[in-house]
Amino acid sequence: MTDRALTSTLLLQAYARGIFPMAESRDDDAVFWVDPHLRGVLPLEAFHISRRLARRIRRGDFRVTVDRAFEDVVRGCADRDTTWISDQIFRLYTELHEAGHAHSVEVWEGEELVGGVYGVAIGGAFFGESMFSRRTDASKVALAYLVSRLREGGFTLLDTQFLTEHLASLGGQEITRAEYRRALAAALERPADFMAQPPEPDVASVLQRSTHTS
Template sequence: MQYDVAAIIQGYSQGYFLMADENNHLGWYGSRDRTLIPLDNRFHFPKSLRRVINQERFSVAVNRDFKAVVDGCADRDSTWISEELKDIYFALNESGWAYSFETWQGDELAGGILGIVIGGAFIGESMFFNISEGSKVAMVKLVERLRQRQFVFFDAQMMNPHLERFGAFSIDDEEYQILLEKALQSNCSLI
């Protein structure tokens, strides 16, 4: 199936995101509150994770196995990533909009974060792990990469306890739209 990639990116550029409901019907959603992962000194993580990072057990890669990251993110008892949404992510990846930021332990995919890059915005769609700490290390390394590349923000969409541990915070839609406008004026690259 062919997808109108430009129309999909336009939707994300206006602050919406795609999700499938419990019946696998795909739709556009917005939120009054958005969760951001800080790219400044508010970002923090446990000392135990610092030890894991210092052990250098994991290497990082971008798009080494995009399909496996999408499948990993969707592999849950209850998921909003339908087969159609997977196909959309594949089309966005082929067009240079969607990325997987991955951690690897040797030749084994340890974890990853699926996201869409538009200008200076990294819009995190989902994350998963196969090996303990794999997604957490991916989060830390991704934040480092986004800082280096001068991204405006890292949108995690919805708050959860896991993200709170990293200093994630919520902003209202008005603030989000201001940041999004700034991000759209930037030209950042994850690779």
């Protein structure tokens, strides 16, 4: 699909149908649609973090914000040898962010952005696109704050697209395409508010929305 054919509106329609775009590389002008047979999801009620990570969050090693540096988070996610985030995809998600459909959670060490996650919200579904980390645990902290925000805002589905070992350690699961479509249909009918939680919530409210493991 060429640059002219793909719009942010079409992108939202694709998410609502259970598919998402990727590019072969940073410099690829075309995108392809992905509809995995097995879909990665992170059940919000099953999200868990280690006691060590919980202690780190309590210590305040990082400061966490929301929608303060969306474009920088996407750039951070694309800052790797191989990436599916092309210039076209970067532009489209920026448009979605400006329209209030795409959001980011940023993790800071002082004034330096050291981690984050971004994705798209439609109804009660949040489609996690990518995350990055420049410090140990920074992406896990971003995800903990994202899960807390989604639970507070009434979301029911956190789509991670694929299941990685990292996500599995935090409670991620794989479900079939049919199971995913049912969960998506239900989530799209549910009203939810990504900004129901304050932009910088207190640590206690974040940790109480996760289970702790050794």
